[in-house]
Amino acid sequence: MGDPALSLVAVEKRYGDTAAVAGLTLDVAEGEFVTLLGPSGCGKTTTLGLIAGFLPLSAGDIRLKGRSVIGLPPFRRDIGVVFQDYALFPHMTAEENVAFGLKMRKVAKAETASRVAAALDLVKLRGLGARRPHELSGGQRQRVALARALVIRPQILLLDEPLSNLDLKLREEMRVEIAELQRALAITTVFVTHDQSEALVMSDRIAVMNAGRVEQVGRSTEIYERPASRFVAEFIGRMNLFPARIRAGAAGLRVVTARGVTLALALPGGIVEPVAVHIAVRPERACVLRKAPAADWLAERGRIEQVLYLGAAHEIRLALEDGLRATVEVTNTGAPLGLEPGMTVWFAAPPEACLVLPAHQ
């Protein structure tokens, strides 16, 4: 194995006193699909602009296959970009848009024609090559943009929220389609989105960004099942959080809940006594019980406030006795739920559903 296809080394981008990207380090392997996921303003699109060369770096280094691209203008970087607004050239047909990159590379006419046709086939746009962008639907424009970026066979493909302008149904189709295309072509891809389900479905790895930094990098399952911080836990999916403390006892470190119940939970590395933590439970991993569960479970008494019918699931919202709120999601099995607002119940989670997160970063 040689150098990674793309390395970001302590990358920084400052505007005056504010840092849009504040020391970002990330390696992307050849053929890998990595997603930069974060809320708007977290610096993910700026990072993409830095990789593509549209913006100059303030500090750090960006390397393609080990070679620094600092100072290299975008037109020499060999990076394909799909923009959020597609940025198709409005005065050119779909074909001419796709052919643009080949024309710039002085590819011969016959080869250009066959590669453009192949690229349009690839994105299922055969027969629409003669249309102008304004004659195409949002989804079709998206495909032209993708074909235009792929046809030049770039070292790296950058996708900047390419699905956010599409309606839900199309978005879900394109997710799978883009991911399949990426795998078929084995093209190294960096995908930017604020949509966690997009990230979970499409990515080999996700880098969760917050305030210009990477909070956690990992496979979808790692990010969802073992978030490293409260930010990641709450940004990806939903999370119930219960304040707790770590205490040392005869049997080693134990988690003590706010009500004084001691639980034997798996602890993340580096946790020392005494420290404030959160016990985190996903809504779909918890359950609502009418009587107290086993002693080694996390259990909080409360009252049902709302029962929402979501179709595939029921969402039960609880007001707990210590003033906290919690949410439980119960799969709709068809059997009657038997839970009504106003009932006094237990919020319960088995130890394996409980995560311990540091309360302060």
Place this chain on the structure above:
Amino acid sequence: MKAGPSPAWILLRVCVGAVYLFMLGPILITATVSFNASNRSVFPPQGFSLRWWARALSWEWLDPLLFSLKLATLAGLAATLLALPLAFALVRHRFRGRDILVALTLGPLLLPALVTGVGLLQLFQYAGLRDLIGLPALIVGHVVICLPFAVRTIAISLQGMPPNLENAAASLGAPPWRTQANVVLPLVKNGIVAGAVFAFIHSFTDVNLSLFLVRPGEIPINIKILGFLEFGFAPTLAAVSVLTIIIPLVVVAAVQRMTGLGDFLYAERGHG
């Protein structure tokens, strides 16, 4: 029961009607008078004659007309060529002195052209450039007063460009000059043409500024008309006036035909 049009609607119609009346009325009257058989300019015309048109098409009037065309073409082209880099700089870049440049470029819009004309005349005299009075001075003056129109139209078409097009071109391997030639220029072409047309017409119709910078033999048509008016309004003038109205119209129509100014390039936006 069907309600009649509301008073506001009637008022609007009356206003629009009045605008058309006062805009087109004088032109129609002038046009009719030019075919008058009488020696005096009377309306409605008495009889029909083409003799005023024969006079209007003599060299006495064609010379200043051709001079005006030459002046407007040169000044319009020069103003557009100057406006192009100016508009790019003003739209794309934030630099020190930008506000001053904006004020200088658009200033002539706010200043009466009469004042600009007097000022230019004095400038040429004090700078010892008296010999340039005539066509060269007129071109300079007209470029100054036409520039704002060209800069504004080009700037607007630049601002209307989707933001990422140039980045997209660059990522596809286009060096800056190719991006400008293959992407930016085609998209702002209509703005440039419209700017040039505005500049041409503004120059062609100017009186105030030209008044001070003419010299015998180098007189735009409007100044010639103004001079002639001192002796009263002859039907010849009516014919000449119609000519000066038709020429800009023909220019606009021709340019529109050739470039498709009506083409709405950005129909793409709005679909979302």
